[in-house]
Amino acid sequence: SQTIHQWPATLVQPVGSPLSLECTVEGTSNPNLYWYRQAAGRGLQLLFYSVGIGQISSEVPQNLSASRPQDRQFILSSKKLLLSDSGFYLCAWSRGTGGYEQYFGPGTRLTVT
Amino acid sequence: QKEVEQNSGPLSVPEGAIASLNCTYSDRGSQSFFWYRQYSGKSPELIMSIYSNGDKEDGRFTAQLNKASQYVSLLIRDSQPSDSATYLCAVNLGNQFYFGTGTSLTVIP
Numbered sequence: 366s367q368t369i370h371q372w373p374a375t376l377v378q379p380v381g382s383p384l385s386l387e388c389t390v391e392g393t394s395n396p397n398l399y400w401y402r403q404a405a406g407r408g409l410q411l412l413f414y415s416v417g418i419g420q421i422s423s424e425v426p427q428n429l430s431a432s433r434p435q436d437r438q439f440i441l442s443s444k445k446l447l448l449s450d451s452g453f454y455l456c457a458w459s460r461g462t463g464g465y466e467q468y469f470g471p472g473t474r475l476t477v478t
Numbered sequence: 479q480k481e482v483e484q485n486s487g488p489l490s491v492p493e494g495a496i497a498s499l500n501c502t503y504s505d506r507g508s509q510s511f512f513w514y515r516q517y518s519g520k521s522p523e524l525i526m527s528i529y530s531n532g533d534k535e536d537g538r539f540t541a542q543l544n545k546a547s548q549y550v551s552l553l554i555r556d557s558q559p560s561d562s563a564t565y566l567c568a569v570n571l572g573n574q575f576y577f578g579t580g581t582s583l584t585v586i587p
Contacts, residue, residue, distance in 0.1 A: 397573055399575070407579070408566075408577055408578065408579035408580060409522075409566070409577040411574065411575075414573060414574065416573055422573075453521075455521055455522070457575075459575075462572060462573050463509070464509040464510030464529060464570050465510075465570075466510075466512065466524055466527050467512070467524070467568070467570075467575050468524060469514075469521040469522050469523070469524075470521060471520075471521050472520075472521040474519075
């Protein structure tokens with residue numbers, strides 16, 4: 366069976382500090398991978414998605430970046446956090462293009478102070 | 479602009495009643511349709527997927543899809559307090575998934 370991991374679970378960072386969130390998927394190969402952000406009381410905002418190693422599509426221009434150094438690893442980064450970066454960051458995977466179901470990791474709750 | 483619209487609620491139903499959640503989408507090219515349940519502070523959990531017109535039943539949950547009307551619904555029969563959560567509707571188009579803002583459901587014991 367497939368499992369998706371995210372860490373850390375909770376993070377409190379000062380404004381201007383860097384960020385690195387990691388997501389890994391087990392039990393599948395060549396998944397599509399996604400980063401979403403959910404602000405308090407808001408819907409899901411797609412940040413990045415990837416259909417393969419080194420292939421990243423950005424949906425929202427901002428101070429965040431993503432990388433996919435390995436098939437089942439997806440990393441979200443920032444060089445300098447803003448207050449507005451606070452939120453619930455969710456990694457998700459799907460089997461590929463064509464209507465496959467999408468599954469979410471447990472999420473990272475980020476508070477920028 | 480690909481939009482997925484849901485009534486934000488809150489929707490309150492008594493225990494044992496049927497809860498009806500609705501969703502409309504704007505892009506006729508949408509291929510697949512999903513319902514997620516999200517408890518407060520937790521990540522979304524997939525509860526139903528539907529790919530063709532009609533009804534799909536899984537336990538107490540029934541998803542209904544009408545592509546001509548661009549409408550998806552979720553019925554929860556015999557609602558339980560544990561069903562109290564926010565329900566997200568999602569549609570798939572190509573590599574991307576588009577989510578509604580969710581409907582908050584409260585089941586009153």
